[in-house]
Amino acid sequence: MQRDRATTIFEKGAAGRRAFVAPKLDVPEADADTLLPAHLRRSAPARLPEVSEPELVRHYVKISRRNFDLDTGFYPLGSCTMKHNPRLHERVAALSGHSRLHPMQSPEHAQGALELMYNLERALGEVSGLPHVSLQPSAGSHGELAGVLLTRAFHEDRGQQRHTVLTPDTSHGTNPATVTMAGYTVVKVGTNVDGGVDLDDLRAKADEDVACLMLTNPNTLGVFDPNITEIARIVHDVGATLYYDGANLNAIMGKARPGDMGFDIVHFNLHKSFTQPHGGGGPGSGPIAVSERMRPYLMNPRIVRAQDGSFDLDEQGYEKSIGRLRGFQGNYGCFVRSYAYICSLGAEGLRDASETAVLNANYLLAKLREHGVADKLPLAFGELCMHEFVLSGSPMKKDLGIKTLDLAKRLLDHGYHPPTVYFPLLVDEALLVEPTETETKETLDGFAAAIAAILAEAAEDPAIAQNAPYTTPVRRLDEAAAAKTPRIRQPIET
Amino acid sequence: MSQYTAVTDADLAEMLSAIGVGSVQELFDRQIPADVRLGRPLDLPEGMPEQDVYAHLRDLAARNTGAEDEITFLGAGMYDHYVPAVIDMLLGRSEFLTPYTPYQPEVSQGNLQVMFEYQTAISELTGLPVSNASVYEGPSAVASAGYLARLANGRPKFVVSRGLHPHSRETLATYAHGFGAEIVEVGLRDGVTDPEAWAAAIDGETGAVFFAQPNFLGAVEDAEALAAAAKDSPAVVVGQYDPIPLGVLKPPGECGVDVAVGEGQTLGNRLDFGGPSFGFFAATEAYLRRMPGRIAGETVDADGRRGFVLTLQTREQHIRREKATSNICTAQALNALAGVVYLTWLGREGLVELGELLLQRTHHARERLTALDGVTALHDQPVVREFAVALDVGGTDGVRRVIARCQEAGVNPGYALGRDYEEYGDGLLVALTEQRSAADIDRLAEVLGAAVAAERADAEVAAS
Numbered sequence: 001m002q003r004d005r006a007t008t009i010f011e012k013g014a015a016g017r018r019a020f021v022a023p024k025l026d027v028p029e030a031d032a033d034t035l036l037p038a039h040l041r042r043s044a045p046a047r048l049p050e051v052s053e054p055e056l057v058r059h060y061v062k063i064s065r066r067n068f069d070l071d072t073g074f075y076p077l078g079s080c081t082m083k084h085n086p087r088l089h090e091r092v093a094a095l096s097g098h099s100r101l102h103p104m105q106s107p108e109h110a111q112g113a114l115e116l117m118y119n120l121e122r123a124l125g126e127v128s129g130l131p132h133v134s135l136q137p138s139a140g141s142h143g144e145l146a147g148v149l150l151t152r153a154f155h156e157d158r159g160q161q162r163h164t165v166l167t168p169d170t171s172h173g174t175n176p177a178t179v180t181m182a183g184y185t186v187v188k189v190g191t192n193v194d195g196g197v198d199l200d201d202l203r204a205k206a207d208e209d210v211a212c213l214m215l216t217n218p219n220t221l222g223v224f225d226p227n228i229t230e231i232a233r234i235v236h237d238v239g240a241t242l243y244y245d246g247a248n249l250n251a252i253m254g255k256a257r258p259g260d261m262g263f264d265i266v267h268f269n270l271h272k273s274f275t276q277p278h279g280g281g282g283p284g285s286g287p288i289a290v291s292e293r294m295r296p297y298l299m300n301p302r303i304v305r306a307q308d309g310s311f312d313l314d315e316q317g318y319e320k321s322i323g324r325l326r327g328f329q330g331n332y333g334c335f336v337r338s339y340a341y342i343c344s345l346g347a348e349g350l351r352d353a354s355e356t357a358v359l360n361a362n363y364l365l366a367k368l369r370e371h372g373v374a375d376k377l378p379l380a381f382g383e384l385c386m387h388e389f390v391l392s393g394s395p396m397k398k399d400l401g402i403k404t405l406d407l408a409k410r411l412l413d414h415g416y417h418p419p420t421v422y423f424p425l426l427v428d429e430a431l432l433v434e435p436t437e438t439e440t441k442e443t444l445d446g447f448a449a450a451i452a453a454i455l456a457e458a459a460e461d462p463a464i465a466q467n468a469p470y471t472t473p474v475r476r477l478d479e480a481a482a483a484k485t486p487r488i489r490q491p492i493e494t
Numbered sequence: 495m496s497q498y499t500a501v502t503d504a505d506l507a508e509m510l511s512a513i514g515v516g517s518v519q520e521l522f523d524r525q526i527p528a529d530v531r532l533g534r535p536l537d538l539p540e541g542m543p544e545q546d547v548y549a550h551l552r553d554l555a556a557r558n559t560g561a562e563d564e565i566t567f568l569g570a571g572m573y574d575h576y577v578p579a580v581i582d583m584l585l586g587r588s589e590f591l592t593p594y595t596p597y598q599p600e601v602s603q604g605n606l607q608v609m610f611e612y613q614t615a616i617s618e619l620t621g622l623p624v625s626n627a628s629v630y631e632g633p634s635a636v637a638s639a640g641y642l643a644r645l646a647n648g649r650p651k652f653v654v655s656r657g658l659h660p661h662s663r664e665t666l667a668t669y670a671h672g673f674g675a676e677i678v679e680v681g682l683r684d685g686v687t688d689p690e691a692w693a694a695a696i697d698g699e700t701g702a703v704f705f706a707q708p709n710f711l712g713a714v715e716d717a718e719a720l721a722a723a724a725k726d727s728p729a730v731v732v733g734q735y736d737p738i739p740l741g742v743l744k745p746p747g748e749c750g751v752d753v754a755v756g757e758g759q760t761l762g763n764r765l766d767f768g769g770p771s772f773g774f775f776a777a778t779e780a781y782l783r784r785m786p787g788r789i790a791g792e793t794v795d796a797d798g799r800r801g802f803v804l805t806l807q808t809r810e811q812h813i814r815r816e817k818a819t820s821n822i823c824t825a826q827a828l829n830a831l832a833g834v835v836y837l838t839w840l841g842r843e844g845l846v847e848l849g850e851l852l853l854q855r856t857h858h859a860r861e862r863l864t865a866l867d868g869v870t871a872l873h874d875q876p877v878v879r880e881f882a883v884a885l886d887v888g889g890t891d892g893v894r895r896v897i898a899r900c901q902e903a904g905v906n907p908g909y910a911l912g913r914d915y916e917e918y919g920d921g922l923l924v925a926l927t928e929q930r931s932a933a934d935i936d937r938l939a940e941v942l943g944a945a946v947a948a949e950r951a952d953a954e955v956a957a958s
Contacts (some may be wrong), residue, residue: 006603006800008611009838019580020844022851026932027858032850035857036876040714042744045846046618049838056838057580060608064589067604071588082594084498088544090586093766096562097555103768104570104909105559106894109901112557113767126537138630138769141811141821149672177811177821181641182672186816224525254536255522261530271824279828280605281595281788282628283770299668323668327571327633327661327757328768340551346541349496355518356499362521363509370512384513384525412601417594423812440500441509467796472600475796479599482793482805486782488624489614 006066009059010490013051047492066473068417070278074443076364078388078420078432079172079220081250081272083353086344089275089337098336103328107312113332114311118303120339121287127350128249128266129259130289134299136330140247141174143267143286144214146299148182149322150265150290151212151241153297157320162211162240168197170221170424172245175214184211191426195223195381197231206238216245217261218252218386220424220432222361232262241265241294249273250437251358251387254351264291274338285334296320301329356437357387364435364444365389371452376400380427387436393429400455401462404429407454409476410468414450496541559901561765565934566906567859569880569925570710571632571659572759572768575738576929578839581762581832590831595788595824599803600795605827606802609790612834619740619837620754621747622776626787628830629822632757633662635773636734637669638786638820639753640702642777643730644673645784645819649701652677653729655687655720657709660914662734666704675701685713685873685882693723700729707735707743711911712856712880712923713873714743721750730781737761737774739878741849746776753777762836763829772826772833783809786820848928852879856926859935863924866943868950872911872921880925882911882918887949889919896922899945900938907942 051059068075075082093099101113121133137143148165155162164187165179176186187205190198197215206213213235218224225231235242244258244266250273258266270276270285290298295318302317313329345353362384368374368391376396379389393404402410408418408431420432435444458465469475495501501509506518515521522531542550561574568574584590589604596602596609609627616625629635640652652675654663667677680691687705696703703724708714721731733751735743738760746754759771777785783806791805811818840848860881864871872882885893890912900907911921924938 006607006802008607008614009834010611010614016843018841018844019839020578020841020848022844022847023928023931025851025854027855027935029854030857032853035853036714036742036878039718040716040744040876042740042742042846043748045842046615046621046740046745048615048618048840048842048845050841050843051838053580053839056835057583060584060590060835061587063604063607064584064587065604066602066607067589067593068598068601069589070592070594075594077594080594085592086498086544088547090591092548092551092555094582095552095555096560097558098551098560099764099766100560100562100574101558101767102561102566102568102574102765102906103572104568105767105906106897106901109559110767112554115557116551116554123538129532138634138826139822139824141823142630142634145669145672145821149668152672172823173810173812173815173818174821174823176816177814177818180816180818181669181821183674218525226525226527228527228530252526254532256526256530256532260532269824277591277828278594278824279591279826280593280602280608280831281827282825283772283829284824285770322671324661324664325634325668326631326665326769327659331769332767333764333770336551340547342538343542343547343550344544345496345498347536347538349498349541350536350538352496352499355522356501358521359501359506359509359513359518362513362515366509366512366514384515384521386525408598409600412598417601418598420597437499441505469600473603474600474799474801477599477795477801477803478793479803479805482791482803483808486789486805487792488610488782488789488805489617490611492614492618 008490009049010492012055012059013049015050017050017052019053019056047494073415073417074439074447075417076419076433076435076447078434079247081434081436083275083436084438085275085277089340092340093333093336111311114303116339117335118305118311120335123342124268124287125289127253128289129257130266130291132295132298133287133289135287135335136299136325137286137288138326138331139284140267140269140286141178142325143288144174144178145181146288146325147243147265147267148178148212150294150297152182153320153322154241154294155211162209164210166205166210166213168215169426170219171214172247175245195221196225196227199227202234206234208238210238210240212241212243214243214245216248218248221381222385222389223381224386228261247272251354253354254347255354264294270334270338275341276334276337283331283334285331297322299325353437360435360437360439360444361385361387361389364448367444367448368451371448373452373455376455388432388434390427391431392427393431397429400458402458402465404431406465410454410465411450412469413471416447416450564901564904564906565937567908567924567938568906570909570923571757572765573925573927574765574929575760575927577762577764580839581835584835585828585832596804603802606790608831608834610802612830615834615837616774616776619737620776621745622754623779624782625776626785626789628826629773629775629787630826631769631771631773633659633665635755635775636662636704637666639732639755640666640670641673642753642781642784643702644675646730647701647728649699649728650675651699651701653695653700653703654679655705656681657687658704658706658734659710685711685875686715687720689719692720696724696727696729700727702730702732704732707733708739708878711873711882712877713875714878717749725750739849741845742853753781758833762832770826770829772829784819787822787825851928852926856881859924859926862935862939863942866939868946872918880923882921882923884920885922885946887946888953892949893920893922896945896949899948900941903941905938905941907938
């Protein structure tokens with residue numbers, strides 16, 4: 001990776017240089033000042049970069065080489081599911097019938113797109129066991145917001161004002177943030193010794209003021225909660241809804257379904273379970289699926305199919321709709337990719353993806369044990385795991401003097417992206433590992449060996465890990481200084 | 495094993511033995527209770543080889559009429575601008591396409607620097623000092639600005655111009671119902687937000703005011719006057735801006751706007767039937783710590799070298815949880831990259847030239863169309879990229895039929911305003927980009943004139 005000093009595009013180029021050549025003015029020229037009076041006009045141009053096209057290309061190619069990426073390296077990033085992105089998806093998404101389709105195009109002229117969305121809805125309904133699907137939300141957390149607002153509409157429709165939402169202390173940070181945005185108060189539910197929901201704590205907190213319980217199963221500890229039907233019963237007995245955070249859905253596709261476990265609402269992270277390139281943080285896509293009783297509140301417009309087989313967008317399709325959560329039809333470009341993935345894999349391939357994800361996770365766990373590092377990095381809960389597992393770096397810190405963060409940084413020198421660190425919050429020095437199904441056994445073996453090597457090295461000299469990384473474009477960065485005096489834009493010499 | 499997994503029979507035997515189980519099924523049986531296991535295959539079609547998937551997706555694409563299949567003047571919130579080739583090339587690079595969110599900054603300097611540059615570009619464009627690194631898209635950006643106001647002053651009333659995109663108004667209403675704010679809508683007069691009704695609606699209970707620039711009818715608002723009407727109230731002034739016209743329009747930062755948001759699609763992103771694109775979000779310094787989403791900041795490494803990190807993360811959901819300023823986690827990093835590359839490609843003068851070109855072409859197209867029989871201007875406000883006309887064809891159904899007639903002749907004349915505005919049932923919204931030449935405008939005038947005449951002739955026959 002490149003190691004030269006970082007220079008932004010705003011520090012390059014020269015006055016008057018450009019990459020863009022404007023099309024000729026081919027209409028009769030009117031007096032611009034009468035078209036747009038001075039008091040509405042910009043007085044000086046925005047100080048954008050002034051570079052030639054070759055400069056532009058070289059700049060961005062150069063900085064791209066200061067990135068780690070999935071196409072060249074392993075990302076065992078728990079809860080984030082970094083699996084291979086087939087390039088076929090980029091090719092089909094770029095077809096002009098998809099990529100240059102205007103969202104306000106009349107439905108008669110967008111039949112292919114609507115059919116694709118209709119088919120994707122059906123597939124997601126089948127995978128989740130919840131038949132009614134809206135593709136609209138832009139990301140998982142956006143799907144969560146949809147789900148909690150649906151819950152609000154559900155209760156209000158019954159004349160009830162409820163005020164709290166339960167989330168386990170292992171939940172993704174988006175869950176409590178969503179709950180607050182939707183106007184509810186968060187009440188935390190504890191975790192039992194097996195890593196599942198503490199049923200006594202749940203029973204104590206589940207009352208008529210609870211609107212919803214948000215849960216992911218398997219959870220962020222990599223544990224499938226065996227009490228799920230009992231949890232559903234407790235929640236439903238007080239009239240609340242049960243929400244499934246779909247971040248971990250890729251562990252159970254074709255093996256178990258949230259709808260069959262008693263969940264009312266589920267969101268999908270298409271960018272996790274159904275492959276999207278993560279793009280350095282997006283785009284994502286977060287469709288939701290719901291049970292029959294939640295159906296009337298789904299977001300409009302609804303995709304409908306007429307008797308003659310044609311498709312339409314019905315603006316009033318769901319009679320008690322919460323409304324819209326964004327413009328137009330959602331992240332259609334993501335739908336194309338996920339739909340292509342489902343077409344490629346089919347029912348059997350989806351099940352294989354989940355089986356292999358779980359196999360790989362358990363194998364990696366076993367391999368770490370084989371290397372004898374389990375006493376320094378013990379599994380936080382359970383014996384086996386689903387598609388991810390949490391290790392605690394607590395003994396490592398005590399015995400070897402290196403923190404989970406140090407281990408993570410040293411892994412960079414070995415060419416691996418570190419697992420998720422310091423999450424979930426209830427595990428001390430947490431390391432959340434998710435190898436995904438697309439990695440080979442050789443990659444998993446190499447990663448386990450790297451961890452073992454780092455621990456062996458730390459036993460000799462902890463300073464090596466403590467000062468890592470050494471081989472990356474920059475060394476360890478001062479995050480505290482960045483937050484203390486925020487410099488979030490390039491100063492520009494005019 | 496599928497095309498995307500790699501476990502051979504030999505691997506499987508070794509892996510199971512290392513784990514100490516007899517089969518993969520045992521891993522599931524030992525963890526998932528029998529009563530919630532799915533005892534049958536998913537009811538989905540069989541998997542297909544790559545070439546068959548390609549053929550299927552190509553067939554679906556062929557059943558859509560994209561912007562390459564007709565001369566289109568359709569806008570209404572997304573616009574068919576030319577996307578330069580450098581964007582395809584850069585976004586296709588795996589180093590930008592496939593990395594994760596830059597939580598490990600030492601190996602994410604490329605993305606972090608892109609975010610930093612993007613923030614700089616949005617600040618320059620809007621004339622506002624702080625910008626985040628993108629939100630989902632335009633309408634949810636508007637709604638997120640509402641949540642910011644809710645956190646900032648807690649006042650329960652949002653004053654919203656009817657000139658705001660209908661999807662933005664609906665999205666804001668959906669969010670606001672959750673966190674408990676009421677919407678008061680202010681109507682349009684002569685194509686722009688009614689200034690008296692606007693001023694009258696703003697009071698001590700107002701938490702935020704929202705308008706669009708240009709507004710949904712394509713009219714340029716007097717943003718400064720709209721913002722000034724709120725200056726004696728605690729309300730956060732939110733403007734939804736189309737970024738391309740900002741090449742020629744007074745930037746929000748000079749108009750008294752506190753938060754400028756908008757749809758970033760026009761900056762180097764494809765139409766994609768409505769997404770993915772990105773939303774931009776810029777604000778005055780006072781709102782820096784209340785902004786949603788991610789922000790990149792500059793710092794130094796252990797050797798004193800310049801570097802970039804995610805900063806002010808204590809606003810974010812992964813740290814502050816229920817106290818976070820938004821729940822956004824995955825946003826639109828790749829689309830924002832397209833945005834900053836596009837703005838760089840245009841450059842300082844290019845954005846102005848593009849704005850001036852649109853100004854001229856839009857004016858010219860309005861002149862041409864309003865010279866036709868049965869076509870009149872819906873308002874005579876300044877327009878930069880889009881304008882509204884009224885067709886004398888008997889309301890929305892007539893307008894829809896006129897659009898269909900034009901499409902048969904290979905021209906999409908625009909958007910039937912009656913789909914969203916009952917009061918403009920005879921309205922047609924016509925959008926220009928640099929891709930619609932003078933010849934295209936001539937063709938539009940010809941086809942629309944004929945379609946309106948034919949529609950009126952048919953109506954006369956039907957009436958007699």
